Amino acid sequence: MDSQLPETAGMPIRSQQLGRRPTMRDVAAVAGVSLKTVSRVVNGEPGVSSTLGRRVREAIDELDFRPNIGARSLRRAGGRTATVGLLLEDVSNPFSSALQRAVEDVAIPRGVMVFTASLDEDPQRERELTRAFSARRADGLIIAPASNDQSYLESELRAGTAIVCIDREAKRLDVDSVLTTNVAGAAAGMQHLLDHGHRRIAFLGDRADITTAQQRYEGYTEALTAAGIPVDTSIVLSDLTSQALAQAAAIQLLKQPDPPTAVFAAQNLVTIGVARALRQMKREHTVALVGFDDFPLADLLDPGITVVAQDPTAIGRLAATVLFDRIGGNEGPPETHVVPTRLIARGSGEIRPPDPA
Amino acid sequence: MDSQLPETAGMPIRSQQLGRRPTMRDVAAVAGVSLKTVSRVVNGEPGVSSTLGRRVREAIDELDFRPNIGARSLRRAGGRTATVGLLLEDVSNPFSSALQRAVEDVAIPRGVMVFTASLDEDPQRERELTRAFSARRADGLIIAPASNDQSYLESELRAGTAIVCIDREAKRLDVDSVLTTNVAGAAAGMQHLLDHGHRRIAFLGDRADITTAQQRYEGYTEALTAAGIPVDTSIVLSDLTSQALAQAAAIQLLKQPDPPTAVFAAQNLVTIGVARALRQMKREHTVALVGFDDFPLADLLDPGITVVAQDPTAIGRLAATVLFDRIGGNEGPPETHVVPTRLIARGSGEIRPPDPA
DNA sequence: CTGTTAGCGCATTCAG
DNA sequence: CTGAATGCGCTAACAG
Numbered sequence: 001m002d003s004q005l006p007e008t009a010g011m012p013i014r015s016q017q018l019g020r021r022p023t024m025r026d027v028a029a030v031a032g033v034s035l036k037t038v039s040r041v042v043n044g045e046p047g048v049s050s051t052l053g054r055r056v057r058e059a060i061d062e063l064d065f066r067p068n069i070g071a072r073s074l075r076r077a078g079g080r081t082a083t084v085g086l087l088l089e090d091v092s093n094p095f096s097s098a099l100q101r102a103v104e105d106v107a108i109p110r111g112v113m114v115f116t117a118s119l120d121e122d123p124q125r126e127r128e129l130t131r132a133f134s135a136r137r138a139d140g141l142i143i144a145p146a147s148n149d150q151s152y153l154e155s156e157l158r159a160g161t162a163i164v165c166i167d168r169e170a171k172r173l174d175v176d177s178v179l180t181t182n183v184a185g186a187a188a189g190m191q192h193l194l195d196h197g198h199r200r201i202a203f204l205g206d207r208a209d210i211t212t213a214q215q216r217y218e219g220y221t222e223a224l225t226a227a228g229i230p231v232d233t234s235i236v237l238s239d240l241t242s243q244a245l246a247q248a249a250a251i252q253l254l255k256q257p258d259p260p261t262a263v264f265a266a267q268n269l270v271t272i273g274v275a276r277a278l279r280q281m282k283r284e285h286t287v288a289l290v291g292f293d294d295f296p297l298a299d300l301l302d303p304g305i306t307v308v309a310q311d312p313t314a315i316g317r318l319a320a321t322v323l324f325d326r327i328g329g330n331e332g333p334p335e336t337h338v339v340p341t342r343l344i345a346r347g348s349g350e351i352r353p354p355d356p357a
Numbered sequence: 358m359d360s361q362l363p364e365t366a367g368m369p370i371r372s373q374q375l376g377r378r379p380t381m382r383d384v385a386a387v388a389g390v391s392l393k394t395v396s397r398v399v400n401g402e403p404g405v406s407s408t409l410g411r412r413v414r415e416a417i418d419e420l421d422f423r424p425n426i427g428a429r430s431l432r433r434a435g436g437r438t439a440t441v442g443l444l445l446e447d448v449s450n451p452f453s454s455a456l457q458r459a460v461e462d463v464a465i466p467r468g469v470m471v472f473t474a475s476l477d478e479d480p481q482r483e484r485e486l487t488r489a490f491s492a493r494r495a496d497g498l499i500i501a502p503a504s505n506d507q508s509y510l511e512s513e514l515r516a517g518t519a520i521v522c523i524d525r526e527a528k529r530l531d532v533d534s535v536l537t538t539n540v541a542g543a544a545a546g547m548q549h550l551l552d553h554g555h556r557r558i559a560f561l562g563d564r565a566d567i568t569t570a571q572q573r574y575e576g577y578t579e580a581l582t583a584a585g586i587p588v589d590t591s592i593v594l595s596d597l598t599s600q601a602l603a604q605a606a607a608i609q610l611l612k613q614p615d616p617p618t619a620v621f622a623a624q625n626l627v628t629i630g631v632a633r634a635l636r637q638m639k640r641e642h643t644v645a646l647v648g649f650d651d652f653p654l655a656d657l658l659d660p661g662i663t664v665v666a667q668d669p670t671a672i673g674r675l676a677a678t679v680l681f682d683r684i685g686g687n688e689g690p691p692e693t694h695v696v697p698t699r700l701i702a703r704g705s706g707e708i709r710p711p712d713p714a
Numbered sequence: 715c716t717g718t719t720a721g722c723g724c725a726t727t728c729a730g
Numbered sequence: 731c732t733g734a735a736t737g738c739g740c741t742a743a744c745a746g
Contacts, residue, residue: 023722023724034734037731047731051733081493083493092458114473115440118458119407135423297657301654427739432741729732
């Protein structure tokens with residue numbers, strides 16, 4: 001139909017003339033129908049003859065028209081934007097990125113796009129980013145809380161935004177959450193070390209003010225207490241917020257007069273830091289190590305790192321499923337879902353303490 | 358001011374009565390001013406007395422009002438949504454997630470939110486997701502192309518969307534791109550192996566139909582040719598699209614009658630698969646390995662894995678900077694930016710071939 | 715300094 | 731089966 005312009009064959013013609021994005025009005029003009037008929041075709045509503053339907057579709061292709069979802073949600077009942085927000089601790093952490101991928105895999109088949117952002121344990125950032133997502137009218141929010149008070153989301157919830165908290169429970173806000181069995185998982189990891197004869201086991205954790213770290217510490221003390229071993233706070237170290245800090249702390253610890261024979265690391269970056277320290281001191285085959293949260297290549301190290309594995313994929317999938325269920329209209333009382341951990345023995349956790357000779 | 362209702366002290370009062378999200382009109386009514394005055398306050402425009410400004414801000418807090426960015430962009434000149442889209446190969450791959458984090462770190466301080474999605478090397482998914490982002494009126498798109506033809510984005514570009522391609526150049530579309538020195542980097546990695554005495558070096562790559570893999574193969578052949586070594590296609594393996602496939606292929610390869618003394622792995626998952634194979638065959642200290650693209654813990658393996666490291670953080674930051682420059686109005690001709698690779702020797706690449714005795 | 719009017723792109727409501 | 735009017739929440743252009 002544009003044989004005079006073979007060099008643009010197959011490309012939308014008139015869109016080159018338009019100095020702006022085509023609208024439904026433009027499509028209607030090209031197709032020679034009313035705006036409403038275009039709307040019907042775009043939204044797959046019935047009541048359009050096949051002739052007009054085809055003409056409209058041709059015009060859409062010709063102009064390369066894309067409906068404006070923002071404008072649509074403005075007018076449409078319910079005002080859904082087919083958009084959700086995902087707030088994670090740090091997208092470059094493998095735990096977070098596996099979780100993100102799982103959420104995406106639930107959202108995209110539903111035509112829902114995902115805003116993602118990292119919180120870096122910063123409560124203020126949590127507020128700012130939820131505010132930014134809210135301003136974009138996200139239908140739902142999946143949040144790994146960085147702050148200890150989510151009550152500021154009350155009005156968001158009332159406005160109809162679905163909210164699911166992951167990894168940590170929401171505080172002062174009644175919403176669904178998807179959690180890991182932190183206490184039981186940590187206790188199981190500790191029990192594994194106790195079963196292998198350790199009595200002097202250090203705890204190395206990240207920020208002490210976050211719930212998950214506290215719960216894992218609770219599992220640590222619980223297991224020790226059950227075994228009749230008093231907690232020695234001189235081998236309990238917290239606030240190791242980076243691999244490097246964890247590594248340095250572990251080195252200090254092992255240089256102590258009465259060093260622990262085993263280490264329980266409460267977070268994946270801490271575990272890696274400890275593994276580096278042991279390697280550096282050539283103690284990786286003599287000091288036992290169990291880490292909370294799995295990480296890629298943990299099995300390829302020498303020795304393999306024994307971990308209490310979380311299942312970020314299951315957490316993300318479940319959180320997204322719950323979220324869409326709420327967006328879909330489920331008004332039941334909020335529920336807490338728990339995803340179990342799994343102990344994976346790979347070598348580092350099966351090292352026995354030296355003979356007390 | 359609500360001493361009769363102490364149980365809700367500090368919380369927005371009237372918002373509980375509103376059955377919907379508050380709008381500027383609601384704020385105006387509460388503050389007793391016109392809608393336009395609210396607009397001015399919300400957008401920080403001058404020309405509002407401090408008295409009215411304060412009244413408006415109080416009303417905003419009371420109602421917990423959030424401006425609707427979608428509605429704003431509908432009316433505002435330029436129609437910016439303060440939203441960009443990021444299309445990566447797979448957000449759970451460490452290369453992609455480091456890149457994502459860097460983009461986020463440029464976007465969020467500007468008040469711009471990021472849609473992220475994974476393409477899994479699927480050209481159709483690329484089209485569908487760019488379409489979905491376009492329907493949400495993203496101001497810009499950063500794309501790691503999965504397809505070999507981005508001309509379908511022509512109209513998007515004309516409509517004013519900024520587009521930057523990363524990792525791979527756009528095909529049949531004239532846009533900025535931020536690339537890694539694939540050919541030179543691969544050649545440098547190969548040269549490292551040649552320098553250590555290897556003459557028989559295998560190439561293991563992922564999908565042969567993607568540009569980056571082709572370029573890395575080009576670097577491989579280039580280095581061999583420069584050294585006067587003919588390319589032996591019996592030790593060139595492609596389409597290793599998973600760790601497991603790469604591992605199996607490496608095992609096969611090393612069981613051959615005349616096995617290579619070194620392996621060049623063209624992608625991070627392939628490198629890990631090969632490392633697993635070598636470990637499994639207990640050849641990790643006798644067969645040399647150089648991988649393209651770094652990955653976490655590569656230094657902690659035994660031996661440490663020598664890699665040609667890309668810099669995903671630099672790529673992401675540069676891509677985002679270029680994108681915002683375009684969104685800001687830079688109309689200059691598209692440019693190709695190149696981020697260099699860096700060879701990191703850690704042990705596996707410095708293994709020498711056995712004596713030809 | 716403040717307010718009024720119009721209209722962005724679209725879906726809804728109601729008329730044919 | 732099709733279309734014309736109205737208004738979603740907001741800002742631009744223009745009054746006062």
